Amino acid sequence: MNGFLTHLLITLKLNMRNKVALAMGYLVPIFTLLTFAALYRTKPTLVREFGQILAICALGGACFGMPVALVSERERGVWRRYRLMPLSPLWLIASTMVARYLIVLSSGILPFFIAVYGYGMPLPENPLILFLGFSFATFAFLGLGLIIAALANTTAAVQGMGQVIFLPMIGIGGIGVSLKMLPAWAQYVATFLPGRYAIEAMNAGMRVLKEDKDGLQTQRLIFNFAALAVLGLASTLIGAKMFRWEGTQRLPKSAKWYVLAGIILWGCVGAAAISWKMARIYGLK
Amino acid sequence: MASKVVVTDLVKTYGSMQAVRGVSFEISDGEIFGLLGPNGAGKTSTLECVVGLRDPDGGRVEICGVDAIRQPKEVRQRIGAVLQHTALQDQITPREALQLFSSFYRRTAKIETLLERFQLNDKADVYFNTLSGGQRQRLAIALAVLNEPEFLLLDEPTAGLDPQSRRDLHSIIQQMRTEGRAVLLTTHYIEEAEQLCDRIAIIDHGKIITCGTPRELISRAQAMPRIVLHTAQPLDAGKLGRLCGVQGVEQASEGCVISTSKVSDSVIDLIKYLESDRNELLDLHIKKPSLEDVFIELTGRKLRD
Secondary structure: OHHHHHHHHHHHHHHHHOHHHHHHHHHHHHHHHHHHHHHOOOOOOOOOOHHHHHHHHHHHHHHHHHHHHHHHHHHHOHHHHHOOOOOOHHHHHHHHHHHHHHHHHHHHHHHHHHHHHHHOOOOOOOHHHHHHHHHHHHHHHHHHHHHHHHHOOOHHHHHHHHHHHHHHHHHHOOOOOOHHHOOHHHHHHHOOOHHHHHHHHHHHHHOOOOOOOOOHHHHHHHHHHHHHHHHHHHHHHHHHHOOOOOOOOOOOOOHHHHHHHHHHHHHHHHHHHHOHHHHHHHOOO | OOEEEEEEEEEEEEOOEEEEEEEEEEEEOOOEEEEEOOOOOOHHHHHHHHHOOOOOOEEEEEEOOEEOOOOHHHHHHHEEEEOOOOOOOOOOOHHHHHHHHHOOOOOOOOHHHHHHHOOOHHHOOOOHHHOOHHHHHHHHHHHHHOOOOOEEEEEOOOOOOOHHHHHHHHHHHHHHHHOOOEEEEEOOOHHHHHHHOOEEEEEEOOEEEEEEOHHHHHHOOOOOOEEEEEEOOOOOHHHHHOOOOEEEEEEEOOEEEEEEOOHHHHHHHHHHHHHHHOOOEEEEEEEOOOHHHHHHHHHOOOOOO
8 A cells, every 4th residue: 555655646746747748738628628618609608518628638648648658667667677576566557547537637627717717617516526527537538548558569659549549539429529519320439438428427517407307317427427437447457457567568368358348348338328218318319 | 505596497488489498596695696698598588587577487486485486476575676678767766766666565674774875865866867877777776675685686787887887886786795695697797797706607598508606617618828928029929839838829919829738837938938039028918717718618609799
């Protein structure tokens, strides 16, 4: 536990000392906020978009921030040196993920204050749901980041793989473009990606929707959290199982089975969402 | 003396290539054991199997009485290592690195003591990327000994360092011996091995081809002592070849090299010959067979090949 906390603190310190990481981590969310504020002039101001802004913060930290940090340390041989210590990699993975969660959380705070005090965004109606939605979403995304870090041999490869996940999530995953603006096929695709559930979970915190007689809104919220938890857990387990101390280390033979299991789980989440009841909940055509 | 490390019939294969083929050795408390070999001889694979970075395909590794293959975590509590191709984050400080690493061990030395011992007090709070090569290597050794290990592995610890830093590290390594630690050292510097190691194993093609103290190894050399000399006028190789004990004469860049089985007799005869020839002696060295000679005889290669 002592090692976990020390590694967590040092990871946070190192992030604060890295100018590129600071710029990417803290300026990008602010630019995203400014862009959304300029593009979407809906009322109440930014309420519908703030979940998207937070999701972009979390996704950027997960697809690029964490795997770049992990892989660059692995390239330098830092993890090879860690391997000589009497510890399980799970502790280091856990402390790395918690550190990144805190970094991502802190990167969402500044845009929040700018949105509230600069643009007059109303305060979230249910801050707890917003916080939990953000936390579950970040967990789901960080699991993906862990898989990227396991697969990529170099930081350049991380950039490529990160884009492969980042861009579709932004484009058709409901994060960059509102789901309502997407064609039906894209809405179906989005049910297989965590972005959709992340946005809906956070939006539920920003603006509490009125419950209908069937209790669909509550079911929808529960499903969103459950989907994020399942996707996050699956990705984290796969990423942890495929973890490599050194770039030259081969992926374990069992890696393909873990990936297959993960894909099946993702498929199950999407299939559940498309099933008749969830299709009603999600308003899919 | 009890063996701290016992390696028996170690085998490591990569695809069809057998990198380590039945390597066995033992290291006692307070002993510095050197592993010498040309590139690709199998010393790094051996070392990585011993330290647990690679799973051997056969054999046993016992460290401090614990099976290192079955109980790697327990063994790692008791060993320290300085490996090649490892580094720390650019912006971590030596103090933070020591704090981080010590947080994973049951027993650790005090950080301030380590900083002082490895002359890092002044650099304790500066970033790793501002440290010199020697300071980085001292930090690497400080990290390796912070758990007060009974067995220490040093893989090319002085590679790329300036002579002063190398000398500093030599005294640190010798201190390990006086503290009673078993040390496994690999090096490219043959004189370093000769100076530091109590015993040396020469490894080639994945096998230990000889093992012993530096003196024992040198005594097994077939090479003869050599007299290297410079004179004011050219020498007659034919006359030199007829001097007492002389077995061979050659002109090398370092001068005229005479191989002899009787050094004293050859030198006396040589002086007489130079006097009679009125040739002025400018410089004369006697070179005994070295560990490098043994190495070349056994492997057919120089250490850096």
